[in-house]
Amino acid sequence: MPVAVDMWADQIRAGDVRAISRAITAIEDHDPQSEELLKRIFPSTGRAYVIGVTGAPGTGKSTLVDRLAAHYRHLGEHVGIIAVDPTSPYTGGAILGDRIRMQAHATDAGIFIRSMATRGFLGGLARATGDVALVLDAAGKRYVLVETVGVGQDEVDIVRLADCTLVLLVPGLGDDVQSMKAGLMEIADIFVLNKADREGADRLAAEIEAMLQLVPERDGWKPRIVRTVATENKGVDELAGEIAEFRERTKQSAERQAKRVEHWRRRLLALAEEQFLQRAVPGTQGEAALDALAREVADRTKDPYAAVRELLSRAGL
Ligand SMILES: Nc1nc2c(ncn2[C@@H]2O[C@H](COP(=O)(O)OP(=O)(O)O)[C@@H](O)[C@H]2O)c(=O)[nH]1
Ligand SMILES: [Mg+2]
Known part of the structure; x- marks a missing residue:
């Protein structure tokens, strides 16, 4: 078994899609082998930049994640996508829409998409997602995008594993800033005002701005607001630019170090x-x-x- 696990770890490091898939299934199934595997690949992790994308259902998370992934692929970077969406009906662990997206990227070995089955984790979902992120990290994905619905504690925990957190808001969903969960407000590094093609975008931007006045800066970073129309690929470059700036600004920060320690704690x-x-x-x-x-x-x-x-x-x- 140790030899087999060593080989498996090597395959993951080489970016082998089947080996990655098997690893994720093993994590989901609580297969004891996954622990052995994670131990072996852990030294090869710590290089991926994990971007959490959260927001209410239908705000355009999947569409945006897809566009961001394409953006990074154009830069020649390998990308991993983990979709965690307990509100979506699952068919054998994969959301139908995500399956279609998977097919769209099927010919590109530089992108790996996986939907996480959310049943039966009993609070361990964040752990499982974190472990899957480690696998993708070891597999050489320089960006790992984690899509999650910002509803429960589980989701907040998942988002905490991200290096940078995007919170999506859309105009006119009755999804006013006031009604937004305080927890989500606190974890947002960048607010994405998606569906900016819709009426009410200016009002929503003003609401977020007003709310941000009340939030203390963290490490000199005041969360930005980026307007996007994900379906038309508008604002995606700007968003990637803000992410890059956030990354640069927080690279050496004490806050980031503290966040990482807190994360592992x-x-x-x-x-x-x-x-x-x-x-x-x-x-x-x-x-x-x-x-x-x-x-x-x-x-x-x-x-x-x-x-x-x-x-x-x-x-x-
Ligand atoms: N008008 C408009 N529709 C969008 C935009 N982004 C996504 N959508 C649509 O909103 C719906 C939900 O998108 P999806 O990405 O599945 O949302 P998710 O549930 O947050 O993952 C889909 O029909 C998308 O085509 C946008 O910027 N403008
Ligand atoms: Mg989705």
């Missing part, structure tokens, strides 16, 4: 939690056992400390 805790749970309440009965314990505590038939004690001893601790 979260991931280490998530990994530890996952591994602990696997030991304490393993297998398919695991969730049920945990539920049963939680119910006992809720019913006051057990105190929480006794329940934790039980979990710890089940894990052999």
